[in-house]
Amino acid sequence: MKEFKSLTKEELLQLKEELELKYKEAKEKNLKLDMSRGKPSPAQLDMGMGLMDALNSNTVLNASDGTDCRNYGILDGLPESKRLMAQIMEAEPHQVMVLGNASLPIMYDTVSRSMTHGVCGSTPWYKLDKIKFLCPVPGYDRHFAITEYFGIEMINIPMTLEGPDMDMVEELVNNDSTVKGIWCVPKYSNPQGISYSDETVRRFASLKPAAEDFRIYWDNAYAVHHLYDEVQDHILNIITECEKAGNPDMVFMFASTSKISFSGSGIAAVAASQRNLDWMRESITLQTIGYDKINQLRHVKYFKDIEGIKAHMKKHADIMRPKFEAVLSILEKNLGGLGIGSWIAPHGGYFISFEAMEGCAKAIVAKCREAGITLTGAGATYPYKHDPKDSNIRIAPSFPSPEEMAAAAEIFSLCVKLVSVEKLLEQA
Amino acid sequence: MKEFKSLTKEELLQLKEELELKYKEAKEKNLKLDMSRGKPSPAQLDMGMGLMDALNSNTVLNASDGTDCRNYGILDGLPESKRLMAQIMEAEPHQVMVLGNASLPIMYDTVSRSMTHGVCGSTPWYKLDKIKFLCPVPGYDRHFAITEYFGIEMINIPMTLEGPDMDMVEELVNNDSTVKGIWCVPKYSNPQGISYSDETVRRFASLKPAAEDFRIYWDNAYAVHHLYDEVQDHILNIITECEKAGNPDMVFMFASTSKISFSGSGIAAVAASQRNLDWMRESITLQTIGYDKINQLRHVKYFKDIEGIKAHMKKHADIMRPKFEAVLSILEKNLGGLGIGSWIAPHGGYFISFEAMEGCAKAIVAKCREAGITLTGAGATYPYKHDPKDSNIRIAPSFPSPEEMAAAAEIFSLCVKLVSVEKLLEQA
Numbered sequence: 078m079k080e081f082k083s084l085t086k087e088e089l090l091q092l093k094e095e096l097e098l099k100y101k102e103a104k105e106k107n108l109k110l111d112m113s114r115g116k117p118s119p120a121q122l123d124m125g126m127g128l129m130d131a132l133n134s135n136t137v138l139n140a141s142d143g144t145d146c147r148n149y150g151i152l153d154g155l156p157e158s159k160r161l162m163a164q165i166m167e168a169e170p171h172q173v174m175v176l177g178n179a180s181l182p183i184m185y186d187t188v189s190r191s192m193t194h195g196v197c198g199s200t201p202w203y204k205l206d207k208i209k210f211l212c213p214v215p216g217y218d219r220h221f222a223i224t225e226y227f228g229i230e231m232i233n234i235p236m237t238l239e240g241p242d243m244d245m246v247e248e249l250v251n252n253d254s255t256v257k258g259i260w261c262v263p264k265y266s267n268p269q270g271i272s273y274s275d276e277t278v279r280r281f282a283s284l285k286p287a288a289e290d291f292r293i294y295w296d297n298a299y300a301v302h303h304l305y306d307e308v309q310d311h312i313l314n315i316i317t318e319c320e321k322a323g324n325p326d327m328v329f330m331f332a333s334t335s336k337i338s339f340s341g342s343g344i345a346a347v348a349a350s351q352r353n354l355d356w357m358r359e360s361i362t363l364q365t366i367g368y369d370k371i372n373q374l375r376h377v378k379y380f381k382d383i384e385g386i387k388a389h390m391k392k393h394a395d396i397m398r399p400k401f402e403a404v405l406s407i408l409e410k411n412l413g414g415l416g417i418g419s420w421i422a423p424h425g426g427y428f429i430s431f432e433a434m435e436g437c438a439k440a441i442v443a444k445c446r447e448a449g450i451t452l453t454g455a456g457a458t459y460p461y462k463h464d465p466k467d468s469n470i471r472i473a474p475s476f477p478s479p480e481e482m483a484a485a486a487e488i489f490s491l492c493v494k495l496v497s498v499e500k501l502l503e504q505a
Numbered sequence: 506m507k508e509f510k511s512l513t514k515e516e517l518l519q520l521k522e523e524l525e526l527k528y529k530e531a532k533e534k535n536l537k538l539d540m541s542r543g544k545p546s547p548a549q550l551d552m553g554m555g556l557m558d559a560l561n562s563n564t565v566l567n568a569s570d571g572t573d574c575r576n577y578g579i580l581d582g583l584p585e586s587k588r589l590m591a592q593i594m595e596a597e598p599h600q601v602m603v604l605g606n607a608s609l610p611i612m613y614d615t616v617s618r619s620m621t622h623g624v625c626g627s628t629p630w631y632k633l634d635k636i637k638f639l640c641p642v643p644g645y646d647r648h649f650a651i652t653e654y655f656g657i658e659m660i661n662i663p664m665t666l667e668g669p670d671m672d673m674v675e676e677l678v679n680n681d682s683t684v685k686g687i688w689c690v691p692k693y694s695n696p697q698g699i700s701y702s703d704e705t706v707r708r709f710a711s712l713k714p715a716a717e718d719f720r721i722y723w724d725n726a727y728a729v730h731h732l733y734d735e736v737q738d739h740i741l742n743i744i745t746e747c748e749k750a751g752n753p754d755m756v757f758m759f760a761s762t763s764k765i766s767f768s769g770s771g772i773a774a775v776a777a778s779q780r781n782l783d784w785m786r787e788s789i790t791l792q793t794i795g796y797d798k799i800n801q802l803r804h805v806k807y808f809k810d811i812e813g814i815k816a817h818m819k820k821h822a823d824i825m826r827p828k829f830e831a832v833l834s835i836l837e838k839n840l841g842g843l844g845i846g847s848w849i850a851p852h853g854g855y856f857i858s859f860e861a862m863e864g865c866a867k868a869i870v871a872k873c874r875e876a877g878i879t880l881t882g883a884g885a886t887y888p889y890k891h892d893p894k895d896s897n898i899r900i901a902p903s904f905p906s907p908e909e910m911a912a913a914a915e916i917f918s919l920c921v922k923l924v925s926v927e928k929l930l931e932q933a
Contacts, residue, residue: 114577122575126562133561134554147550147767149542177605178797185792192621193631193655203621203631222791227621335794339575342799363650364613366763369606369797371770 080416081497086505089498096495103488108449110485115427116476117336124392125338131379138371146370152362158373162346164383165300166332167314172348177368180333180345184294185223187329190360192227196290197326197356202257211249211259213241215430215458215469217267220260231460240273243280254287258294264312265299268430268458268471270423272310282318293328300332301390303425304398310424316348325350334376337386344376400474403483404429411490417497429472437496438467444492450485508844509925514933517926524923528876531916536877538913543855544904545764552820553766559807566799574798580790586801590774592811593728594760595742600776605796608761608773612722613651615757618788620655624718625754625784630685639677639687641669643858643886643897645695648688659888668701671708682715686722692740693727696858696886696899698851700738710746721756728760729818731853732826738852744776753778762804765814772804828902831911832857839918845925857900865924866895872920878913
């Protein structure tokens with residue numbers, strides 16, 4: 078098939094008629110499929126059920142240092158859970174605090190604490206007229222929702238295949254002292270599945286921020302979430318690189334087992350310099366007496382170490398891979414060469430990002446919804462839910478079955494074609 | 506023995522010599538006992554080990570509404586965990602949100618959210634010149650630490666046997682619009698073990714706050730923590746009373762199972778009006794995707810309902826009671842009638858509060874420490890760690906064994922006598 082843009086008006090009208098017929102048939106199937114959220118599937122969760130047997134009433138619930146995990150005590154993680162999370166994050170145990178059940182609250186609390194108390198002794202942000210965060214786009218809606226809630230101005234930074242546009246990041250961070258942070262998902266980014274290149278990580282580490290309280294929010298959400306055994310992305314360790322560049326305090330790294338063990342019943346951690354950790358502890362020690370050490374122990378007993386985690390994530394990959402491949406092959410089959418959309422085949426993570434023709438994303442999502450396919454709302458991958466080009470759509474293949482994903486991808490392709498033809502006709 | 510105050514200087518000097526000899530002997534025992542924190546004892550924790558068998562790899566981890574507890578979904582608690590926590594709190598399930606592993610973070614977050622975003626639409630507190638909280642004293646150090654951290658001015662409110670001095674509370678709340686909150690532990694208060702009278706609860710509910718964003722922080726930490734079967738305190742339901750008095754939004758009630766199941770691995774809840782809950786949800790939905798639903802399910806499967814909780818807490822009471830009675834009988838035996846200290850025999854909770862002669866608390870705690878007995882630091886029960894009379898000491902009998910508690914109470918009494926004699930000699 079030819080590129081849509083090269084079609085004549087008559088050809089487009091003819092095509093539109095054919096597509097509308099197919100769309101009508103698709104709607105009549107009364108499908109109900111959800112490709113909207115990055116939720117693990119029941120099959121993945123089944124893989125972790127052994128976790129429920131890791132502890133029982135005969136287990137001595139003591140940590141390696143003798144701590145009775147059933148009682149108060151220990152603010153920032155058992156020694157062995159620090160070790161496990163450090164391995165996942167490729168950090169050192171002393172750089173790690175293991176906190177609650179998910180990493181999002183740690184990020185939220187870090188922003189909130191910066192608002193009310195400043196960062197490591199700097200002026201509390203609420204006392205400043207303007208605070209800005211850089212937001213690589215497309216990105217993770219829940220990151221943007223936090224900064225929006227606190228009235229922080231968000232600036233879009235375009236993503237490249239190497240990570241965020243570092244020229245723009247350097248320009249802004251190094252010259253504008255109101256820029257206090259940047260949201261990053263450095264590995265298998267949400268939603269594009271891009272991993273930052275070594276060059277990008279090094280340029281991050283070498284920033285010379287105008288603001289002393291500028292911090293990189295390095296959300297290492299997909300650290301061990303590969304799709305393949307043979308092709309696995311690797312990113313440089315930002316903490317080490319920042320140390321080398323003389324910026325040891327510039328980064329907070331976040332991670333959790335939410336998409337390793339159970340979503341919401343995992344363990345989460347932050348890794349950072351001692352100075353940053355001390356600053357966090359100042360308020361955490363007031364916020365809580367301690368986190369769930371029994372769940373920390375449960376995770377350590379079950380996964381043991383990074384090898385246990387890797388073996389487990391291979392099972393996840395075996396479940397996820399066919400779904401990703403189903404979507405990608407159908408996109409290629411239906412849309413390849415048509416010039417009405419682009420996408421990246423990721424090596425890991427939870428999403429496929431689809432870049433439609435400008436001004437088409439909302440219409441595609443709406444058309445899909447009408448045919449029973451729920452997608453993440455168009456715009457959700459941008460700050461303020463505003464995608465200036467109205468072109469990005471996030472596809473989350475994890476939850477449905479491969480067959481459902483294939484069916485959904487067929488309808489999705491159909492909707493992309495139909496909306497694109499309509500758009501081209503408008504412009505004709 | 507006579508009241509110390511009626512002794513002549515010679516008698517006091519003679520007594521001092523005897524007491525110093527005994528103290529020297531006590532120190533030679535090289536004891537090491539901790540009466541400082543309200544931690545459950547291992548024996549209490551052993552009672553809950555069945556919790557570790559409540560779920561296993563064969564359990565279908567679905568909630569009553571079909572929710573897969575292993576996955577994302579449900580922000581504010583499973584229906585059955587709301588029911589359980591509502592029973593503990595004597596609230597209705599729809600008034601309850603079940604959140605994380607402990608209630609302290611819920612309180613901290615509530616204050617923090619009020620600082621940055623105001624309460625239910627009111628002006629964010631950080632924009633106001635002055636914010637005040639009322640603090641019934643003696644009270645819970647961790648409450649005071651939160652308000653201190655946020656720069657909130659704390660005003661001492663003396664406790665009576667009926668609860669806080671309500672004349673003073675009414676005067677301040679009803680006339681001063683900078684008064685935004687009050688910390689209450691209404692049942693078996695920390696540290697005195699006082700339960701608020703019906704009259705006190707009704708006067709709370711009938712406050713006419715000068716500030717629309719005034720809230721009562723009702724920390725129902727010891728709702729089911731009785732020491733006796735026969736004598737159990739009961740307090741009026743503050744939520745119902747506030748509704749009746751036309752103040753439905755004036756209170757947040759907090760509770761957890763930290764001292765029912767496992768400390769730090771429990772479940773925690775807040776109960777309040779729909780308007781208050783909606784306000785909390787606005788930020789909670791940004792702070793987290795959800796809390797640990799598997800642990801919620803574990804608690805419900807194990808305890809089932811309030812009858813299960815009550816049966817469990819009876820076992821705790823059987824362990825706690827001898828420790829409380831050991832302390833109380835030794836205090837009575839050694840200090841009764843001497844006029845150098847007073848205390849209350851509580852019907853529940855975790856503490857015994859000792860009121861020494863003015864200016865003696867710090868010296869008593871120091872003397873105890875020298876003899877190997879760790880007590881909560883004198884002053885800890887007051888805002889800013891400042892007990893204006895230097896007289897209150899919190900005794901936490903829960904963790905040591907009854908024998909250890911008896912040994913510790915003997916030395917404590919000795920230190921009280923010695924410090925009191927020294928004080929009286931100073932004044933003689």
